[in-house]
Amino acid sequence: MTLRFAIPSKGSLYDGTIAFLESAGLRVSRPNPRRYTASIRALPGADVLLHRPTDIVEKVAAGEIDLGISGLDLVEELHGDRDDLIVLFDDLGYGAAELVVAVPETWIDVTSWHDLADLAVELHSQGRLLRIATKYPSLTRRFCYANGINYFRLVESQGATEAAPGLGYADIIVDITETGVTLRDNQLKIVGDPILRTQACLIASRRCLRANPAALEATRTVLELVEARRRARRFVQVTANIAGESAEDVGRRVAARPDLAGVQGPTIALVWPSTPRAVGVSGWYMVTLLVPQERVLDLAAHLRRLGGDTIAVMPAQYVFDSTCSSYERLIALLEEQT
Structure with missing residues (x-):
């Protein structure tokens, strides 16, 4: 067993947890709804345990469970001065x-x-x-x-x-x-x-993760996926075809609006023509940008003004940063003297 991961056993918090974990690539397999154990393929060797939300807080605080999902209200009510319980995410985005x-x-x-x-x-x-x-x-x-x-x-x-x-x-x-x-x-x-x-939150046992490197590594997997999924909720990926003399020409025109130029600028790729182009005719280039959801209409209007065609918008599934900040915070918490 690499990790003991507890989730709510029933009710709206259970439904929200199942949906959230699946969206993060951590699909819970529970063949029998009357069973109180399950598995997650992305966490081989982990035991997924189904408990009441109050029991999850108590068991994590007591070091009987490594990782758990419960309500922040219960964490604030029950943890007291037990420093072994640490909150990894206090806002998973459901159960508000x-x-x-x-x-x-x-x-x-x-x-x-x-x-x-x-x-x-x-x-x-x-x-x-x-x-x-x-x-x-x-x-x-x-x-x-x-x-x-x-x-x-x-x-x-x-x-x-x-x-x-x-x-x-x-x-x-x-x-x-x-x-x-x-x-x-x-x-x-x-x-x-x-x-x-309050809303659903992810909690962990400091004592357990310090003592079990395998559980810590499995927790890192959870944090990587959850953090990237939460970040992705804010973004969409937009693609459009724009005619231009060169990739540099298209890139300069798109980036003329820095607020609509994507997280780190547009990606430009040549569209291979379905029929040979005549001499002197500009080529088509596919522009790909990652932008906040609230800017998508402004971006579509900007791309249209540039002659953009076939503008497609897709939700981002994951957006990984250069590091996993939640895992780095966890390591810092584990290194603290308590």
């Missing part, structure tokens, strides 16, 4: 949600965290504490103390947290939301900015 404070809609005078702090003081003067239902006690406690909410009691909630104020066993809640619809359905409103913006 926000940890928010929500109060009853009828509390029209409560519109900010400062209002909550004042309310907590008022309730304390009446002999009781502000009751907060949450599945995130550590994050909630840190949030309260950081914002002057000093008189409160946490009410543990393992399900349907948004129902707590309506049922009377809490005053407000701190919970994860994707759209806010469930909160509104339960007559709650969000107060203040999100405590935390």
